[in-house]
Every structure is written in C-alpha cells, then in structure tokens.
Amino acid sequence: MVKKIKVRLPEGKEKVCVAGTTILEILVTGKGPGEPLLALVKGEEVELTERLHDDVILVPITLKDPQGAAAYLRGLSFLLIKAVKDIFPEAGVTIEHSLGKGIYGEIHYTRKINERDIAVIKERMQQIVTADEKIERIEVKKEEAVRIFTLQGMTDKLRLLKYINLPRINLYRCGDLYDYFYGPMVPSMGYLKVFDLLYYDPGFILMYPQAGDPFHIPPFHDLxxxxxxxxxxxxxxxxxxxxxxxxxxxxxxxxxxxxxxxxxxxxxxxxxxxxxxxxxxxxxxxxxxxxxxxxxxxxxxxxxxxxxxxxxxxxxxxxxxxxxxxxxxxxxxxxxxxxxxxxxxxxxxxxxxxxxxxxxxxxxxxxxxxxxxxxxxxxxxxxxxxxxxxxxxxxxxxxxxxxxxxxxxxxxxxxxxxxxxxxxxxxxxxxxxxxxxxxxxxxxxxxxxxxxxxxxxxxxxxxxxxxxxxxxxxxxxxxxxxxxxxxxxxxxxxxxxxxxxxxxxxxxxxxxxxxxxxxxxxxxxxxxxxxxxxxxxxxxxxxxxxxxxx
Missing domain, CATH: 3.40.50.300 (P-loop containing nucleotide triphosphate hydrolases)
Structure with missing residues (x-):
C-alpha cells in the first residue's frame, strides 16, 4: 500500500501526496525572483529537492527572507565560479567581502583580468541561467571529497576538510565542477535570473537583490x-x-x-x-x-x-x-x-x-x-x-x-x-x-x-x-x-x-x-x-x- 502524507502550507492550505515527494513537486512553482528558494520544515532550513516522508508543516522561504537571500547569494557565487571555470579553466576565484551593496572578489589567472573579461564572464553566467543547469547535492565520503578537491586544485578546501570531523561531506555539483558551500543551495541555476557583474579593479563586484526586494538590484555605490x-x-x-x-x-x-x-x-x-x-x-x-x-x-x-x-x-x-x-x-x-x-x-x-x-x-x-x-x-x-x-x-x-x-x-x-x-x-x-x-x-x-x-x-x-x-x-x-x-x-x-x-x-x-x-x-x-x-x-x-x- 502506498503511504500518503499530509503537508500543511501557509494560509491553511493542505496537500495530500505520496511519501517521498519532493518539496519542489509539492509547491509546483516557477523559477522567478519571487518564488521559493528553500523551505522551513520542522524548524530546519531544507532544500527544495528534499523528499518528505511524514506529515509536516511546510513554510516556503523566498528572497524576501534573510535565509532565502543568503541561499540566492550562495547560488550566484557558484554560478560565477562555474562561468569563470568554463572560460578560464586554470583560473581561481576568491569571494572576498561586501562592498557597496555587492560582493567584491578576484579572479586569479596567468594575466590580469580586465573589463572585457568580466563582460564575457557575465554573458556566460546568463547562458548558464538560461540553460537552467542543474545543481546537484551529493554526499561523499570525506576521502572522496579530498580526492575531488585535490584534482581541482582547491587547496583551501583541503585545509578546511582536515578539521571537519564528519565521515561524509555534502558537495554541490554543476556539470563537471564540484564545490562546497556553507549552507543550503537553490536547485538549479535557472533560479538566479537577477544579478549583475561589474569590473572593479583588480577584481569584480557581484551585485544581487537584497532581502525584501527580489526583483531589483540596488545601484552600486563605490566606497x-x-x-x-x-x-x-x-x-x-x-x-x-x-x-x-x-x-x-x-x-x-x-x-x-x-x-x-x-x-x-x-x-x-x-x-x-x-x-x-x-x-x-x-x-x-x-x-x-x-x-x-x-x-x-x-x-x-x-x-x-x-x-x-x-x-x-x-x-x-x-x-x-x-x-x-x-x-x-x-x-x-x-x-x-x-x-x-x-x-x-x-x-x-x-x-x-x-x-x-x-x-x-x-x-x-x-x-x-x-x-x-x-x-x-x-x-x-x-x-x-x-x-x-x-x-x-x-x-x-x-x-x-x-x-x-x-x-x-x-x-x-x-x-x-x-x-x-x-x-x-x-x-x-x-x-x-x-x-x-x-x-x-x-x-x-x-x-x-x-x-x-x-x-x-x-x-x-x-x-x-x-x-x-x-x-x-x-x-x-x-x-x-x-x-x-x-x-x-x-x-x-x-x-x-x-x-x-x-x-x-x-x-x-x-x-x-x-x-x-x-x-x-x-x-x-x-x-x-x-x-x-x-x-x-x-x-x-x-x-x-x-x-x-x-
């Protein structure tokens, strides 16, 4: 017999579905800026790809919520890193600090990155979003995570993994790129439609919508x-x-x-x-x-x-x-x-x-x-x-x-x-x-x-x-x-x-x-x-x- 579960949604709505259904399937939403990015289940932030097996209260988290804004920024960071790797396979990316309502970072390559490079990277980011490339969360043994990051030359990840006392590690994969992020992620790149990428010597400024206003990017104010x-x-x-x-x-x-x-x-x-x-x-x-x-x-x-x-x-x-x-x-x-x-x-x-x-x-x-x-x-x-x-x-x-x-x-x-x-x-x-x-x-x-x-x-x-x-x-x-x-x-x-x-x-x-x-x-x-x-x-x-x- 197929197990059925009840999922209570905001405003008193309730859905009955088969156990093992994903949150994404239950919410049946699009991928616009105002749509859910995560969900709150039993007091925990969970990804939309999570499968539900018991009766629960489900609260969608959008860009209007601080947790949703943080997930959106994590997704944009992954999107940027993927675009850079597609264009400059040997380059490294550092996401550094906030500046003028955006995030400053640098791209480390065999030559100095210029304004035209940033324009090309931005175009590649838009292509990835349009293609709605999937972001997959995979759980691997710690030894496998070490092997992956060794192959990718991510020595910073290797230093961090030494001090993570878990036998298994959650990684994210988009295409052939693996990464580790501190916090839950959006399901695919198609959710990340609103962003901008600016040249800021010697690096870049990644602009994104702020919590509470999912449809607009604030102007960049140089500081x-x-x-x-x-x-x-x-x-x-x-x-x-x-x-x-x-x-x-x-x-x-x-x-x-x-x-x-x-x-x-x-x-x-x-x-x-x-x-x-x-x-x-x-x-x-x-x-x-x-x-x-x-x-x-x-x-x-x-x-x-x-x-x-x-x-x-x-x-x-x-x-x-x-x-x-x-x-x-x-x-x-x-x-x-x-x-x-x-x-x-x-x-x-x-x-x-x-x-x-x-x-x-x-x-x-x-x-x-x-x-x-x-x-x-x-x-x-x-x-x-x-x-x-x-x-x-x-x-x-x-x-x-x-x-x-x-x-x-x-x-x-x-x-x-x-x-x-x-x-x-x-x-x-x-x-x-x-x-x-x-x-x-x-x-x-x-x-x-x-x-x-x-x-x-x-x-x-x-x-x-x-x-x-x-x-x-x-x-x-x-x-x-x-x-x-x-x-x-x-x-x-x-x-x-x-x-x-x-x-x-x-x-x-x-x-x-x-x-x-x-x-x-x-x-x-x-x-x-x-x-x-x-x-x-x-x-x-x-x-x-x-x-x-x-």
Whole structure:
C-alpha cells in the first residue's frame, strides 16, 4: 500500500501526496525572483529537492527572507565560479567581502583580468541561467571529497576538510565542477535570473537583490576608503600567513597561534599609534576627535587606546560622552511603531551639545551634564571642564561622522575616525565570513557576560540594530578621515568557547533557533585557542572580559 502524507502550507492550505515527494513537486512553482528558494520544515532550513516522508508543516522561504537571500547569494557565487571555470579553466576565484551593496572578489589567472573579461564572464553566467543547469547535492565520503578537491586544485578546501570531523561531506555539483558551500543551495541555476557583474579593479563586484526586494538590484555605490581598508586587511592576513579558517586552525595545532595573537595585536597598536601621529601633526587645528562605528566594533577600547597614544605625544585627550546629551526621555523622537528611537540623532540635544563645543573651543569653562538612564532625565552634578592649549576632545558615538552632530565646529577642527570589524578571513575561497557575523558573535558574548541578556534576545534584536546602522552610520562612513579595522584574525578561536554554549541553549521552538543553528555551524569550523597570550588592552577583551579598561 502506498503511504500518503499530509503537508500543511501557509494560509491553511493542505496537500495530500505520496511519501517521498519532493518539496519542489509539492509547491509546483516557477523559477522567478519571487518564488521559493528553500523551505522551513520542522524548524530546519531544507532544500527544495528534499523528499518528505511524514506529515509536516511546510513554510516556503523566498528572497524576501534573510535565509532565502543568503541561499540566492550562495547560488550566484557558484554560478560565477562555474562561468569563470568554463572560460578560464586554470583560473581561481576568491569571494572576498561586501562592498557597496555587492560582493567584491578576484579572479586569479596567468594575466590580469580586465573589463572585457568580466563582460564575457557575465554573458556566460546568463547562458548558464538560461540553460537552467542543474545543481546537484551529493554526499561523499570525506576521502572522496579530498580526492575531488585535490584534482581541482582547491587547496583551501583541503585545509578546511582536515578539521571537519564528519565521515561524509555534502558537495554541490554543476556539470563537471564540484564545490562546497556553507549552507543550503537553490536547485538549479535557472533560479538566479537577477544579478549583475561589474569590473572593479583588480577584481569584480557581484551585485544581487537584497532581502525584501527580489526583483531589483540596488545601484552600486563605490566606497574607496572602505575598499582600501579591506585591502589593508588582506595585507595583514598575508603578514600573519592566515587567509582562511583552515590556515588559522593549522596555527592552533602547531602552537603558533600565540605568535599570531601577538603580531595581530602589534599591528593594531601600530595603526593606532599612526592615527595618533596624524592627529598630533594637525594639533594646531584639530581639537575634536570623533569616533563612530557599528555595534560591537570595539569603539570604547579603541578610544581608550587612542587616548593613551595621544598622551604619549604630549596631548591631553578628554572623553566627552554623547550619552550625556540625550534629551529628557519624554522629548525623545519616536519611530514608525511609536517606540522611542534612541538611535535617532534627534534623540540628542544638538543645540546644547554644539553650544558646549563652541564654548570649549573658545577657551570657556563648561558644566557637562550627566544623563540618568533610570529616571530618563538630564542632571547637573557640577562636573566642569575647560580646554587647555594641548587639549583634544575625544567623542565616541554612532553619529560621530554626521556633520549635523557638530555643525557649530569648522571641519578643519575635527578629525573623524570610522571603526568596524572588517574581517578578511574566509572559511575558504568561496565561502566568505560576513563582517556582521563577527560583530554579532562579539555582541552575543558581551550581552551575556555584562548585560544579562541571553543569546536568543541578542539575535532577535540584531535586525533592529542593523537597521539603525544602515540609517545612522553606514551612509557617513566615507566621511571619515581614516578607518580602523578592529577585526582580529584569531578572535573566533576565542569567542567560540563563550558563544557556542549560549547558542546551544536556544530551543527549536525559539524564533532565534535558525540563526543560532547557522552560527553554531559557522563556529564548528574553528578550533578553540587559549586566551593567555591576549594582552589586557586588546579590543577582544572588551567582549570576553579581562580588559584593563574595565
């Protein structure tokens, strides 16, 4: 007797089908940009080729969902790699980092790739999509995966496989090309109709639709300063001899990780000292240093370390907190949902703040307020300050790069610094580590250790944090005089032992479960390392504890 199963779909729909039917056959959809790319079954992300054998609730995942957008980008990466291999069989592709709503990468060939090459690759990508070439997931023994990647010359995959403790590995195949991807994949290339490929010397920008808008590609906005800091990160990775997770794990196993930690910290200190030198060189004009960056980028520790370097040069840095210039809570602007919008620049008393800045720069003494977060009111506690000849104000906050914040101060009197954790470390050449994942992992650990928040709460509030960054920080990052990359190549080897237990506590029933599972998979690639060699002024100490600035 043929077994029948019931599949419950959204909006109360239900289908009865034969056990072993694929999700693709059940949904009966096309391959347009708005169609399902994955599905949610029993709390897990699964591919549309998955066969169902029991009664289930099935929720389609589209490009409007973050998980769907991630799968689409994985598919596009595979599409690009396939097209490059078809045209330049000996070439290698690295998918590196986000830039201007796209992904930057490079093609390594016997000669430099040019704009015409990129146009030819794009045309080949479109041909593959039109042909709807199949993407097949195959499960092989680990030994077979090693053989395949050896034949394909993918040494980065071989380094990674050494530390994957599974007897069998899921690979993806399109034609005669095999690859490994971190996360589920779309069923075929025909799903990837919306994309663009641009030449960006010396590599390319892969443009794709963003979550929530499957039919359009956002315009590319060049960010040359950000591109340069990513290039610096790549140079640092070369100095450390750590370009991917496999190489980092090799350092842990060999015992070289302590040297990696010390050299990486030395690079940070050297860059901070260089920034202090630049400020000192302009000390006759620069009176205000503004530090801004997204959540968990290490702004507080950076500000303290920069202040120390400024003191070494004979300057007198004075920290001025934007938090103390919040308007009384009842006057705080509200967002579209009617909730207080504390991240709005209008949540600050800009008039009073600029009056105080002007007075301080004019040599006057100012009484600085303190904001009482319990009462939601500003207090005056007799804290006064007057700048001296070699004084410099150090102001840290999310709006530091926005000229509205310091409109009363001439631009020549300000030095703006953008800080973020811009990791150049990738899982392998085709699986990048988003900078947001690094910052989220830092925040999960810090929120638990210092703010009493569990990992689920941090994960569920992260989208609101990111929305605030998109609105208040990222549009102004190119206004910075200099950028500082706070990423530490070794930090996931340290954060893992703190974050993994917190993520495992999140149950399948939690709306944070899918993200927690993804982050646990991500952490599984890293070996743990001891933190003994990490100095107590390290930026990572701001998150795991033991900082001399606490």
């Amino acid at each position: 040359p300063k950000l591109a340069r800091i990513f290039k610096e990160a790549e140079e640092w990775a070369n100095i450390l001899d750590v370009g991917d997770v496999g190489a980092l794990n090799d350092k842990v196993v060999s015992g070289e990780i302590n040297e990696i930690i010390l050299v990486n910290e030395g690079l940070h200190e050297k860059k901070i000292a260089n920034i202090a030198d630049m400020i000192y060189a302009g000390k006759d004009k620069i009176k205000i240093v503004l530090i801004a960056g997204p959540s968990s980028s290490g702004k507080t520790t950076f500000a303290r370390r920069l202040s120390i370097q400024l003191r070494v040069l004979g300057l007198k840095p004075y920290p001025l907190s934007l938090d103390d210039y919040f308007v009384d809570r009842e006057h705080t602007p509200k967002d579209e949902s009617g909730n207080y919008d504390f991240e709005s620049i209008r949540a600050l008393d800009l008039e009073l703040f600029n009056q105080h800045l002007a007075a301080l720069l004019n040599g006057e003494e100012v009484e600085i307020p303190r904001f009482n977060f319990r009462t939601g009111l500003r207090e005056w506690i007799g804290r006064k300050y007057k700048m001296e000849k070699d004084s410099v104000l150090v102001i840290e906050g999310i709006h530091g790069l926005n000229e509205i914040l310091t409109s009363s101060v001439p631009r020549e009197n300000k030095y703006k610094i953008y800080i973020s954790a811009l990791t150049q470390l990738n899982i392998d050449n085709h699986n990048r580590i988003p900078t947001t994942d690094s910052r989220l992992m830092r925040r999960i650990v810090r929120d638990y250790l210092y703010r009493g928040r569990d990992a689920a709460t941090t994960i569920l509030t992260w989208p609101q944090v990111r929305a605030g960054e998109e609105k208040n920080i990222f549009p102004y990052q190119e206004e910075a005089d200099i950028m500082f990359n706070s990423a530490l190549v070794y930090e996931m080897c340290i954060l893992k032992k703190y974050a993994a237990p917190l993520l495992r506590e999140i149950p399948v029933s939690s709306p944070a479960y899918l993200e927690a599972k993804r982050l646990l998979t991500f952490l599984s690639y890293f070996l743990e390392a001891e933190e003994n060699a990490i100095p107590n002024n390290s930026i990572i100490r701001e998150f795991i504890g033991g900082s001399c600035f606490e």
